Amino acid sequence: MTAPVYFHEPLDAAQIGELFTFTGAEAHHATVMRVQTGEEIHLVDGKGTRLKGEVVSSAEKSVTLKVLNLVIEPVAKPQLTLVQALAKGGRDEQAIESATEVGVDAVIAWQSQRAIVKWEGKKQVKQLEKWLNLLKSASKQARRSRIPSVAYAGGTKELLTKLGETKLLVLHESGEKSLEEIETAWFETEKIALIVGPEGGLTEAELTAFAQAGAQIVRIGNTVMRSSTAGTVAIALVNYRSGRYN
Structure with a gap:
């Protein structure tokens, strides 16, 4: 099954292999959806950047990931x-x-x-x-x-x-x-x-x-x-x- 997606902007500070924490409404949504430690989820910025991460911990409005991959996906042509x-x-x-x-x-x-x-x-x-x-x-x-x-x-x-x-x-x-x-x-x-x-x-x-x-x-x-x-x-x-x- 495809990993769930959550929006977060910006993603510039994320580094592969390091921890990245996102907060706010999307993090709250992730916790409501009961994300589990070890689960893979994706963060996207709506402009083509995709972060693939493994959940390390989660709270009510905060989720911390280990960054597995970070890519800018190309625009399809035409x-x-x-x-x-x-x-x-x-x-x-x-x-x-x-x-x-x-x-x-x-x-x-x-x-x-x-x-x-x-x-x-x-x-x-x-x-x-x-x-x-x-x-x-x-x-x-x-x-x-x-x-x-x-x-x-x-x-x-x-x-x-x-x-x-x-x-x-x-x-x-x-x-x-x-x-x-x-x-x-x-x-x-x-x-x-x-x-x-x-x-x-x-x-x-x-x-x-x-x-x-x-x-x-x-x-x-x-x-x-x-x-x-x-x-x-x-x-x-x-x-x-x-x-x-x-």
């Missing part, structure tokens, strides 16, 4: 961004959690034209914080050393500006090709963004803007998937097509 249109019923939140489990590197909350949910004023700040907490929790569950970044785009123009030179895959039923039919060479790039619309779908204006930006508009198989599902399935396929974890 880097993947999920552009998730805001959706009602928490489907957008489901989408980013499962996308984190399958390896997304960044998430952009997108205010698409047909989105029923609106992030305005203080709500935008509050919701971005909520999404970041969801990404952190999902990263911990998936035993990841990196937490995906999160950002907000208030419309298509702002979204395309944020994405810059990133290659775009728009997931839409009007696509002439399925994602599986895209030529393998297309995936040989540094960054790919996968764009998922809301419950009501994308407008013609949005599709046109993405096509003009060089996007590939693709289907995923022969079924129409929910906003909460499409991105995760597409990321899994891109992982395979790009050889991302080979």
